[in-house]
Amino acid sequence: MTQRIQIGAVFIIMHLSFGYVVYPNLIYRLTETAHWEIIICLGLLQLLLLWFYIKGLHYFPNNDVIDIHLKMGRWAAIVFLIPFVINLIALVSLNIRIHAEVIISIFLPRTPYWSILLLLFFVSVYTALKGLGTILRSSIFIFLFVIPLVLLNIFSSAINFNIHNVTPGLDLPPKFLLNMRFFYLLGFSSFLFLGFITSKTKLIFRHLVVAWMIVTLLFLLVVYIPLFVFGQETVITLTNPFLEAMDSIDISWFSFNRQAIFFGVLLVGLVILTNSMIFWMIGRVMQKVFTWDSSYWIIACSVIAFIIAIVVPNKYLLEEYFLWSSGAQAYFMISIPLTIFIYGFLSNRGVKVREK
Numbered sequence: 001m002t003q004r005i006q007i008g009a010v011f012i013i014m015h016l017s018f019g020y021v022v023y024p025n026l027i028y029r030l031t032e033t034a035h036w037e038i039i040i041c042l043g044l045l046q047l048l049l050l051w052f053y054i055k056g057l058h059y060f061p062n063n064d065v066i067d068i069h070l071k072m073g074r075w076a077a078i079v080f081l082i083p084f085v086i087n088l089i090a091l092v093s094l095n096i097r098i099h100a101e102v103i104i105s106i107f108l109p110r111t112p113y114w115s116i117l118l119l120l121f122f123v124s125v126y127t128a129l130k131g132l133g134t135i136l137r138s139s140i141f142i143f144l145f146v147i148p149l150v151l152l153n154i155f156s157s158a159i160n161f162n163i164h165n166v167t168p169g170l171d172l173p174p175k176f177l178l179n180m181r182f183f184y185l186l187g188f189s190s191f192l193f194l195g196f197i198t199s200k201t202k203l204i205f206r207h208l209v210v211a212w213m214i215v216t217l218l219f220l221l222v223v224y225i226p227l228f229v230f231g232q233e234t235v236i237t238l239t240n241p242f243l244e245a246m247d248s249i250d251i252s253w254f255s256f257n258r259q260a261i262f263f264g265v266l267l268v269g270l271v272i273l274t275n276s277m278i279f280w281m282i283g284r285v286m287q288k289v290f291t292w293d294s295s296y297w298i299i300a301c302s303v304i305a306f307i308i309a310i311v312v313p314n315k316y317l318l319e320e321y322f323l324w325s326s327g328a329q330a331y332f333m334i335s336i337p338l339t340i341f342i343y344g345f346l347s348n349r350g351v352k353v354r355e356k
Contacts, residue, residue, distance in 0.1 A: 003201050006136035007194070008211040009143035010277060014190035015215040016150075017267075017274040020242050021098055022322060023188050024223050028236045030176045035223050038176050038185070043216040046189045046333075050212065053191065053337035054205045057198045059344025065195030066288045068340055071347075074289070080339065081285050085301075087328045092278045093305035094322040096120050097312055099271040102240065117309050123272050125302045128279035129295055132197060135276055142269040149266055153246055157225050160248055165231035166224065186333050187326030190274075195340070196281050239315075 027035050060068050069077035100116040108116065127134060176182045194203055226241035229248060235241040282301050283294030290297075312318045 003136065004204075004207050006139050007197065007201070007203075008207070009139040010136065010193065010273070011191065011208065011211040012147070012214055012218070013139060013142060013270055014193070014274045014277065015188070016218060017099075017270040018095065018188045018190060019215075019219055020222050021102065021240060022319060022326070023185065023219065024226060024235070024241050026181055026185055026323075027223050028232065028241070030179055030181055032232050035227065036220060038182065039216065039219050039223060041177070042182070042185050043212070043219070045186065046191070047209070047212055049189075049333060049337045050191050050208060051205060052341040053195060054203050054208070056337060056340030056342075056344040057195055057203065059340075059348050060198075061202075062198075064198050064284075065192075065336065065340060066285055068343065070288065072343060077289050080336070081289060084332050084336070085282050085285050087325060087332065088278050088282055089301050089305050090308060090321070090325045091329060092124075092275045093308035094312070094318060094325055096124070096271060096275055096305070097309040097318055098322060099267055100309075101315060101318070102243065102267065105240075106243070114310060117306065120268070120271060120275070121302055121306050121309075124275040125279055125298060127272065127276035128283065128298050132280060135273065135280060138276075139273055142273050146266045146269050154221050154225060157229065157245055157248075160245070161228040162231070163228065165229070166227050180327075183330050184323060184327045185330075187329035189330075189333050192333065192336060193277055193281055195336070196284055 027038055030038055057063075057065070057068075060071070063071075066077065066081065069080050096117060097113075100113050100120065103116055104111060104113055127138065191208075194208070197203075222242050226235045226238070226245040229245040230238070230241065238244050279298050279302060280294075283298040286292065286297035286301075287294035312321060
């Protein structure tokens, strides 16, 4: 029971870490009304892929996603998983760089970004080296500390709400389904890590539905709070609408005179846990495919990710590269669950035929 709660906490934290910066901007560019349609459609698509993923993993008890690909053949594992690892390295480097930029803009304007990157990388790599158990236990602490305070920020933002800034409605037909940026949003989903822990615990779909509902609700809040505060015409001009909505709140009794400063501190926990999980996943793939100790792979890949994070010259290219990486991640979010499901279904069917 405790481990299921830990997995749910990681699921929520990883989505929140990826979702609050770039996600709202993409939503605002896709439509001017009925933003909820995009979020709900995206959530339902994610839920469908999650069902395929869990169902496929159940065909192979006590095997993780790497073991399943190795059953297809070592070259199949290399073809499917090594590009996935390469994109994870790019994703983790850009994610840390984006968070470093946000931290600098909120409360460390005179600090060089490389020093913040170094600190975030060091703690993330150290946590990943300590293993999955440490990551899962840390998730409970971060979840219990961060989520209530995030909710405090969210509810306190209601002070600045103007309900006339949001026009409820239904956009039919949903034209955003034909927009490539809609599928880029799928790259902000973070459920593939579930396939890396199935050798240690059995996943139950209905338990994950609760975490999925919480994530969908948080995404609705992340998108709609800036809309209620600023309106559609203003949010499309803002760099970080959600953070700026937090910064607009003035609560005299609160210990921080700026809500955004408080929220920025909380983000450190989110990014460290998310990237430590990604580094751990990278280490697991490389260890099983190339039979070399995972700690060496984690350190080597973290150095590569740090260099990538350092060399990105400006925020514009940073967001562009992050969007490209999210697009590639969206491909893996679709291909890996469907591959596991189809291979599992065919393998199970073949076993039944031989038994007859």
